[in-house]
Amino acid sequence: MSVWGGLFALLAAIYLAECAAWVRRNSVVFRALVRKGWQVLHPLEWTGNESGGLATAGPLPPLAPLIHCHLWPVSLSEEGVFAYAAQALRDVGRPRQTARFLKWEQVTEVRLQGKRVLVNGEPLIETGSPVFADRVAGVVEELSELPPERRGKAIRSALREAMDERAIRERMESFREQTLSLRFTCNLFFLVIFGLVPTMLLQPALLQRWPFFLAAVLALLAMVLLDYRRAHRALYPDAKGQRRAHFWMILFSPLAAIRARDVVARDLLANYSPLAVAHVICRPDSFRRFARERLADLRWPMLPVCESDDEDARRTEEAFRGVLLEESERFLRHAGLDPDALSAPPERDGNASAAYCPRCDAQYAVADASCEACGGLPVTRF
Numbered sequence: 001m002s003v004w005g006g007l008f009a010l011l012a013a014i015y016l017a018e019c020a021a022w023v024r025r026n027s028v029v030f031r032a033l034v035r036k037g038w039q040v041l042h043p044l045e046w047t048g049n050e051s052g053g054l055a056t057a058g059p060l061p062p063l064a065p066l067i068h069c070h071l072w073p074v075s076l077s078e079e080g081v082f083a084y085a086a087q088a089l090r091d092v093g094r095p096r097q098t099a100r101f102l103k104w105e106q107v108t109e110v111r112l113q114g115k116r117v118l119v120n121g122e123p124l125i126e127t128g129s130p131v132f133a134d135r136v137a138g139v140v141e142e143l144s145e146l147p148p149e150r151r152g153k154a155i156r157s158a159l160r161e162a163m164d165e166r167a168i169r170e171r172m173e174s175f176r177e178q179t180l181s182l183r184f185t186c187n188l189f190f191l192v193i194f195g196l197v198p199t200m201l202l203q204p205a206l207l208q209r210w211p212f213f214l215a216a217v218l219a220l221l222a223m224v225l226l227d228y229r230r231a232h233r234a235l236y237p238d239a240k241g242q243r244r245a246h247f248w249m250i251l252f253s254p255l256a257a258i259r260a261r262d263v264v265a266r267d268l269l270a271n272y273s274p275l276a277v278a279h280v281i282c283r284p285d286s287f288r289r290f291a292r293e294r295l296a297d298l299r300w301p302m303l304p305v306c307e308s309d310d311e312d313a314r315r316t317e318e319a320f321r322g323v324l325l326e327e328s329e330r331f332l333r334h335a336g337l338d339p340d341a342l343s344a345p346p347e348r349d350g351n352a353s354a355a356y357c358p359r360c361d362a363q364y365a366v367a368d369a370s371c372e373a374c375g376g377l378p379v380t381r382f
């Protein structure tokens, strides 16, 4: 490989790294595929560890970004807040959690530190996004200040707000409008870097005109920066620090500039339930598949459901899981799906199959087996 070829390969490798994003175990990423529309994307298995894994945005035009959503990371009850949630994504599992429990009267200060929420100066949870951490901190603070009799209603209200389809639709519409120009400039930038550069390297006559190429790159970079700042300001008016940090990153890396729209997309729907987001942006069959997964996880959570020795904490987890299930079923009915029909047994893989796991649909030849992938959950006979 020539020196130029080697440099180009290095450029492509750095670019692919720019396309990758770390996804926590309790986060759900959506990516639009050309023929299938928006899909839930699972992190690449070989990149995973106990806290998460890598997922990649679309590397080729139209440069599909990733939208990150998050499962609710704490259990809330009228008694207190428990930094543990039993929810777990299929084939991913639960993240490590602090399992710290505080009664509401013990909560004196709620503070934000990047993606982390601190209560009384100690870490409560770490989330996949500063935007979502801010939302969780707000809910925890509000509940700690409310009289006990109003907390139950406030918890339901927070969950319903996260399932507000109209708000999700409006946010998606704003994203499309605000990033229309950014989308064009990012794609053009991609074509210049990965189309024009190799052409120049192969034709020495063109290589001599490098000042024109440099001028074009600088002009495009300026356009990306302007479009990025305008779109980010419109969609995240309060996130000045984040906007500034990414601005400098884009300024010094043309490869980061190609992915500038990803930065704007990432936290667009961070405060909304993945279930509600899937209903708004995915096609009906994809939504149905994801809804079945989420419902099964709430009805038959992975074992052990909760290992805490603290009775108050266990009660909070159980109560919150119940409220979350009720609200999710209410949402599904509103979306035109019958929760019981959605939880129907999977199609049987022939006579050799005697039972299935109600959580992950794996099928078993013996009826008294337990599903290891779901922590030893007893299977259900067909």
Ligand SMILES: [Zn+2]
Residues within 6 Å of the ligand: 357, 358, 359, 360, 361, 362, 371, 372, 373, 374, 377
């Ligand atoms: Zn299972």
